[in-house]
Amino acid sequence: MVVTGFGVKSPAGGTPAEVLATVLAGKSQAVHVPELLEAGTAVSFGCPAQPFDAGRYFTRPELRRLDRVTRLGVAAADDAVADAGPDFAGPPERHGVYVGTAAAGLAAIVALGGHEHARTLDRVPVPAVPMIMPNATAAHISLRHRHEGPCMTYSTACASGATAIGEAALAIRAGRIDAAVAGGADAVLTPFTMAAFARIGTLARRDDAPHAASRPFDADRDGFVVGEAAAFLTLERADRAAARGARVHGEVTGYAAGTDAAHIVLPRADGAAAARCMAAALRDAGLAPGDVGHVSAHATGTVAGDRAEALALAGVFGAARPPVTAVKGVTGHILGAGGALEAMVALMCAAEGLVPPTANFGAQDAAAAPLDVVAGAARRIPAAPVLSSSFGFGGHDAALVLTPP
Known part of the structure; x- marks a missing residue:
């Protein structure tokens, strides 16, 4: 659709x-x-x-x-x-x-x-x-x-x-x-x-x-x-x-949802459940990890949450390491509206072949799995599908694959 x-x-x-x-x-x-x-x-x-x-x-x-x-x-x-x-x-x-x-x-x-x-x-x-x-x-x-x-x-x-x-x-x-x-x-x-x-x-x-x-x-x-x-x-x-x-x-070409069943407010530290959700959304879209142009991460700015998400992304993409952005550096954490606004932004950016910069990002946490976080200025890339991830208290995971026209 x-x-x-x-x-x-x-x-x-x-x-x-x-x-x-x-x-x-x-x-x-x-x-x-x-x-x-x-x-x-x-x-x-x-x-x-x-x-x-x-x-x-x-x-x-x-x-x-x-x-x-x-x-x-x-x-x-x-x-x-x-x-x-x-x-x-x-x-x-x-x-x-x-x-x-x-x-x-x-x-x-x-x-x-x-x-x-x-x-x-x-x-x-x-x-x-x-x-x-x-x-x-x-x-x-x-x-x-x-x-x-x-x-x-x-x-x-x-x-x-x-x-x-x-x-x-x-x-x-x-x-x-x-x-x-x-x-x-x-x-x-x-x-x-x-x-x-x-x-x-x-x-x-x-x-x-x-x-x-x-x-x-x-x-x-x-x-x-x-x-x-x-x-x-x-x-x-x-x-x-x-x-x-x-x-x-x-288009919305892929979707998956799950839960990590770990803690009422903390994510599962190894990111395994989040990784399964992302991978399931890619399978639903009929895509391989290498088909993804960039990732719109949930990334709220908490120590535990961002570390778990970095591990999840590393588990899904391995050495491919697509560019990653996080809109919440600009908007803050808009709770239940976040996944919807980020899906909108992801589709607009995918159509333009752009990855937005992550506000206030200087250097990644040395204890976290390494990511290619876009910072400073938008990055030009070929138009391609985007993986947009959302996580919530209670262990809720949801991932969308969004494809430009």
Whole structure:
């Protein structure tokens, strides 16, 4: 199946072109966040999504009923459907919605939960339930576009966006649906969430230099930077897209998912389960490791996570060592939206024959398996398929193979 539409709201920009330019520039988008500064959190910076004109997408009554993650997700999905063209619509029951999220509804729960402590339960807002539903984003996308096929929400932690795209691709491949809107959304840049991540020691601590804090694969990394975003792709049968003369951004040619069953927040240190997932995605695409032009790594900037992923990549590719990039140096760790945004960027870069630089990368950890990490400037390569990997707390693994047109 082919990809015919992109939509995004992110720290790197609110359109695919803006995101591509920011990622190719390799400039971190991390900044101090006023709400975190005011709360005095141990880490007061992150990568918020760039402001966008919500009035273009929502009425005032809708804005009162939608929390931030749903606004980001619905706006990005709207853009993806518009990018697919005015004739993307088809039989409603043959269109699906597949959304990945690590923590949709969490920010609303934390905000609304204050009523209990203030003994004002009788003042809980009427829209509270739809705001805290994890499936709210998927439901609103389906309602807005009248997609009456499967409306699915996946929560595989930070692999959620890739999982949603992969499962949508499987549904189209199996003939259950003709087209889908698939991607991910998360928005948890709140004092509570930041305090929770800080308590388990996963956050980067460069409060004096936020722009230098997200350091995928770098020897001086010390944790991830939390971001917020939504990114969606429209997928459809190749013959359907050809029949309507749609512009094709590329294809989802391979997908695999698994778990390392090792620890609730730490990856399996030897990377073996992640390697099996990547290899399975390549087999699903009918490709050998040498067919891959570059790798879009998960690479959050944690010591344990990046070491395990480096071992996994070494296990899959051996001496071939394709160029590796990590978008999170620019966007921060956007949780369930990460795999979707990275899939979008991977397809755009593959079509251009470019590998983006990894922001803040200087030298690789000497204790990690060696990788060819692209840094400093984008690297020109021949157009070729990309392997995009995503991993999440709980041991979730997902890998996508994305092929340019």
